Amino acid sequence: MTKLDADQVIAWTTKYLTDFLDLPPEAFDLDAEFAAxxxxxxxxxxxxxxxxxxxxxxxxxxxxxxxxxxxxLIDDLRQSGLVA
Structure with missing residues (x-):
């Protein structure tokens, strides 16, 4: 199985969540709590x-x-072997 690129996963997840939750992109970073x-x-x-x-x-x-x-999430995906 080909591993996913971490940067692509980060970019997609950021875009998806900011669109889905109607947030400005600057409101989202690697440490932003999903629940918050x-x-x-x-x-x-x-x-x-x-x-x-x-x-x-x-x-x-x-x-x-x-x-x-x-x-x-990225660390979890790395540990599972899905992300490089």
Whole structure:
């Protein structure tokens, strides 16, 4: 399996979340807490599905729930071997 590029995942996730949550891009960084930005459990499932569709891969359904921010999400994806 080809590993995803971390920078691409960060860029896509940032764009998706700022559009989805109607936030200005400057409001979002690697340490921005998903919950503080307004992401809830239903939203997490939706973004997980969009992630799988965009990157043509399967992720754990709890990925966006068990990680507090984008930095921890990328670390989680690296540990799972999905991101280089």
């Amino acid at each position: 930005l307004g992401l809830d459990s239903v939203d997490s499932v939706i973004i997980g599905g969009a992630f799988e569709e965009t990157f043509n891969c399967e992720i754990d359904a709890t990925l966006f729930l068990r990680n507090a921010n984008l930095r921890s």
